[in-house]
Amino acid sequence: MTIDSAEPGAPDRAGHRDEPDRPAGRRGGVDPVKALVHRHRELCARAVDPLEIAAGLEAHGVTDRTAARLRHRDVFSLAEEMYARAARDGEEEPGTGTPDRPGPRPYWAALALTPGVLGAAVVAGLRLTDGQPRSAVAAFGALAMAPVLHYAFRRGPLSTRRRTTGAARVWTCWLLAYALVGDGLLSAARDGGPNSPWPLATAPVLALCLACAPAAWCAHLLAARARRRLTASRGLEEFATAVRPLLLGAFGLFAAALCGLLALCGAALDEPPAYAGAGALGALLLLARLLVVHGSPQVPGRALAGAGAVEAVALATVFAARLPGCSFLAAPVDRLTAAAGPGAVAALACGAAALILLVQAARTLTRASAHAPPCEAS
Template identity: 60%
Template structure:
């Protein structure tokens, strides 16, 4: 889970302006790409040489005389669709083109290459003037209401569990879980939290389910097995920790607003920046501020739900889980679903392995399997297991997001993502 090398591998962009495979190959035809050259330059030089051998003499002369013109000839549509040079620079950056690659096109950096491509492509009409402060899309009532729905239904489901007993309680639990799941799915299909890439919610459901039942199951395993229910629970009643789950469900609306603000403000900086480095430097504090805002709201919700339900607020594990889910969703929305899924899967597996080792440690000769988890619980309590797993996953995603979400290619089409109907 902590292997950042796996997370940093290039991912296929899903934005409408992303280049196709033919466009990517043209970089090699004209001047090579970043991945085709090592320190000695042998492999990249061979690829360029073989490509030039296949070209006609006249085309080779044109490429040697004006490599940018050859690149524009292959990507004219991309340049004509761009609203400013930074759009083209974002497309180049998304496919690994760096300043060293731009030097092969006789430019000091990627942005200056994109500026020339943008300026030299003829257009039928003059482009619209560049807006330094474009109007921010308003918060739509439709997706805001959908984002509020999971929290309302979750609170109603918890109230139903507390007011019922026996078989009606089981029915209320099943109906409530189904309603919250459907509402959450609707909230993630519309508005700022929606993503073009369809992702599986299996691991998210497992993580939220652990927040609801995991502490009780962990205490049961430490106490001696399922027959020894913790805290003197009677009548077969399984202990639930509802306050963190209700707080996380209620935080769906603040998360949508934070994602909306991040996308809109990043888009503004995209239109006003004069280079990729300038854009990255200005977006990084915005990302950290958005993350801090959500964490502050989640802390307040945890305190409120803990007081209302008369339960421990479970701040450490709930805050770690909330941070993990928010960062995973932001990465998914901006085209990096692979890394988010990888970390969510590893976190869920770590929690499952912790429970499995406790039960496996009760087998003859397998006591050593439970020693790490028992030591962690002895030092930090049952909350130590989910806090460590989710905290490590959230930290990994935060480092990864500070690299990926501060790139122009993640926001080149943020307007479409913000207004996506689902």
């Protein structure tokens, strides 16, 4: 792994280079550990325990091999010496230079309920109106939901600190829009339409809106338990082993809550609950958000784009098959929907993307640097 310039062995501004292959002793009056403490003085000053320094070093690319050149068995052992030296050498006492980190605040939990409240109000409006007023209610709901979702997750455990790209937001909106109208439009297109307004899948979308609250609580549970493990573990491998079941447990808890909400909304609105399609979409959105929150925005953006593109292509091929001599284009979608229904397109697209993100989360969210505070991991 390439080591950044803050690490011993990198060239300085004059172009000189340390000799990393020699034993890293105190030759020539140079103490490499002290130099490392100086280069990472902000990290050492803010850390409340050695493992937070280890997490920060890991985020900067410092490996066990680097620690071995400094006569330490691993990064954690090196972090322990840096933690001790930061106080002993007269620098700011670790953990005393900053105010206590705030605990969970009730307002983010209340904000996480707002998408569900708005979704329930819009669905009620759609059920109570008809004609032009119904179209106005649908337009209001579509326009209001995006800012409500944005504001609901500006604070709390699902806050991305502006790491989300514009493309990821667009694809997320497309996936939610497809969950609302995609299956009905696909069925109408296969039957030669649409010649009249096709049915809206309000139950799955309402369940997804209501699921914002359990998603936030599951993310908080994962972050809080991981922070406890961060301070209690005695090494990076021990931390990874302890966090992996926490991640799977939080994900399973959210999946169970979403399935319950889908069943409840389907029964209340007398609509198919769409367990496969909406469940896969909910899992995809949660995993994407968790990865972005913990500093891995690239893969989630590609996964969202891939799932959205599959759904868009499926619709496009069905409509393109109406052109003379192009009926073969709809053959894959026709076979899939004939075997498993129109919801199979969303289930396949979002399910495959969610599986990729689950594997990625098991690799990246079990690293200590993924759960270090922003000042330490950046």
